[in-house]
Amino acid sequence: MADSPLAPCHRALGARMIPFAGWNLPVEYSGLLAEHKATRQAAGLFDISHMGQIRARGQGALSALESLLANDPGKLRDGEGQYTFLLNHQGGVIDDLFLYRLGADDFLLVVNASRHAEDLQLLSASGCRDVTFSGTPGSTAGMALQGPQSSRILTRLLPPSAALPGRNQITRHHLAGHDVWVAATGYTGEDGFEIFTGLSAGPAIWNAILEAGKNDGLLPCGLGSRDSLRLEAGFPLNGQDLSPEITPIEAGLGFFVDLNRPRAFPGRSVLEQQKKTGTARTCVGLKGQPGQPPPRHDYPVFQGDKKIGVITSGVPSPTLGHGIALALITTPAPACGQDLEFEVRGRRVPVKVSPRRFIPKK
Amino acid sequence: MNIPNDLLYAKSHEWLRLEKDSGTVGITDHAQSELSDVVYVELPKIGRKVAAGEAIATVESVKAASDIYAPVSGEIVAANSVLSSDPGLVNREPYGQGWLFRLKPDQPKPSGLLSPAEYSATLPH
Numbered sequence: 096m097a098d099s100p101l102a103p104c105h106r107a108l109g110a111r112m113i114p115f116a117g118w119n120l121p122v123e124y125s126g127l128l129a130e131h132k133a134t135r136q137a138a139g140l141f142d143i144s145h146m147g148q149i150r151a152r153g154q155g156a157l158s159a160l161e162s163l164l165a166n167d168p169g170k171l172r173d174g175e176g177q178y179t180f181l182l183n184h185q186g187g188v189i190d191d192l193f194l195y196r197l198g199a200d201d202f203l204l205v206v207n208a209s210r211h212a213e214d215l216q217l218l219s220a221s222g223c224r225d226v227t228f229s230g231t232p233g234s235t236a237g238m239a240l241q242g243p244q245s246s247r248i249l250t251r252l253l254p255p256s257a258a259l260p261g262r263n264q265i266t267r268h269h270l271a272g273h274d275v276w277v278a279a280t281g282y283t284g285e286d287g288f289e290i291f292t293g294l295s296a297g298p299a300i301w302n303a304i305l306e307a308g309k310n311d312g313l314l315p316c317g318l319g320s321r322d323s324l325r326l327e328a329g330f331p332l333n334g335q336d337l338s339p340e341i342t343p344i345e346a347g348l349g350f351f352v353d354l355n356r357p358r359a360f361p362g363r364s365v366l367e368q369q370k371k372t373g374t375a376r377t378c379v380g381l382k383g384q385p386g387q388p389p390p391r392h393d394y395p396v397f398q399g400d401k402k403i404g405v406i407t408s409g410v411p412s413p414t415l416g417h418g419i420a421l422a423l424i425t426t427p428a429p430a431c432g433q434d435l436e437f438e439v440r441g442r443r444v445p446v447k448v449s450p451r452r453f454i455p456k457k
Numbered sequence: 458m459n460i461p462n463d464l465l466y467a468k469s470h471e472w473l474r475l476e477k478d479s480g481t482v483g484i485t486d487h488a489q490s491e492l493s494d495v496v497y498v499e500l501p502k503i504g505r506k507v508a509a510g511e512a513i514a515t516v517e518s519v520k521a522a523s524d525i526y527a528p529v530s531g532e533i534v535a536a537n538s539v540l541s542s543d544p545g546l547v548n549r550e551p552y553g554q555g556w557l558f559r560l561k562p563d564q565p566k567p568s569g570l571l572s573p574a575e576y577s578a579t580l581p582h
Contacts, residue, residue, distance in 0.1 A: 122520075123493060126493055126494060127494055127520065128494040128519065131519075319493070319520050386497075386542075388499060388517065388522075389497055389517055391521075411496040411519055413519060440499070440515065
């Protein structure tokens with residue numbers, strides 16, 4: 096079990112730590128609900144040092160990524176990022192990740208902790224020319240500053256001339272005495288930033304941000320609120336909503352797959368077929384009612400007497416006050432507003448089909 | 458961590474307050490703190506016969522659903538219906554208004570439960 100480079104900060108803040116994907120990480124500090132609310136209404140600071148930072152460098156980097164990833168890296172200009180997938184040959188998701196173009200021959204891939212070693216091994220063994228993949232687990236630090244007050248807080252730590260990145264962009268900055276990459280991305284559905292840096296710089300930057308935001312309602316936030324926030328925004332979690340048995344098309348994420356380009360990549364023919372003829376399963380949102388048991392991962396979903404699928408992620412939504420869930424169900428999927436049920440402890444609980452984004456888009 | 462002296466405890470973090478001919482059951486301060494914000498509570502039906510160690514109620518936080526076990530065998534005689542509209546009482550008053558259910562124990566002297574000192578010793582320090 097690896098300690099985050101920010102572990103001393105978490106202990107000083109009295110965080111409750113839990114094991115997650117081989118890491119000891121904070122699950123909560125002041126309480127999940129308070130942290131969730133702070134991020135929606137003010138700002139939250141999350142340790143994302145467990146997220147893998149893989150660097151692809153070399154004259155062949157772009158070409159290699161074009162042949163390995165499902166979205167089109169060729170669309171990116173310097174300083175831009177995109178959500179994309181590393182797929183297997185059946186089109187299933189090995190990992191979902193964010194790809195940033197730092198320069199013409201220099202890319203940053205931010206990947207899930209649980210898949211980091213596998214991703215790096217797979218990329219390195221791809222046989223692509225003139226490209227080097229680097230960044231083993233445990234070699235970097237990262238944090239996410241999320242919520243409506245994020246810009247104001249981060250601006251305080253930067254020189255007046257510094258320009259923050261626009262949405263999905265990444266820029267280089269000098270923060271609390273250290274060089275960092277700042278990306279305007281996140282996993283909460285709020286405006287905010289992800290900051291990527293080296294191991295030793297992590298604690299100083301973490302503490303500087305907390306200090307800069309202390310009068311703006313900024314709270315340190317754990318994995319607990321990270322999960323409830325991402326699900327309210329309809330973002331998938333790899334290992335639950337995505338897996339090597341689920342394609343991006345089935346997961347409703349076809350927007351992030353680019354089939355209008357010539358390059359072959361793993362799983363491409365399966366995805367083309369699915370786009371043409373449809374899929375046997377699809378991901379829908381489910382909305383419960385206040386006072387009912389919340390939906391959870393792995394609960395079966397029913398339409399009348401017929402089992403039509405399974406909940407992949409579910410949570411009692413702190414913002415909405417009722418259960419919300421993503422479910423993988425057989426097609427044709429019932430339309431939004433239709434009634435379904437899930438089963439928990441031998442009892443059926445009513446839910447309605449809903450858009451997968453449960454809170455308004457910013 | 459608050460561990461009142463006048464209660465008995467189960468290793469699984471329930472407390473039992475023995476009264477005249479029934480016992481009130483709830484979860485400990487430690488348990489509510491570990492679960493964090495409770496958002497839903499499912500309680501056993503009145504009249505149900507339960508065995509010691511049987512999972513008979515569920516307390517759900519945002520994170521997870523947790524089973525609650527009967528600390529002794531007996532018959533359920535009351536359930537705290539206020540929790541359906543205010544489940545957060547379990548966090549705010551774990552030994553008071555946040556009680557879960559009452560049961561009539563089969564045995565006048567319950568066995569297999571821990572004293573406050575013994576329960577305290579099971580918790581991480």
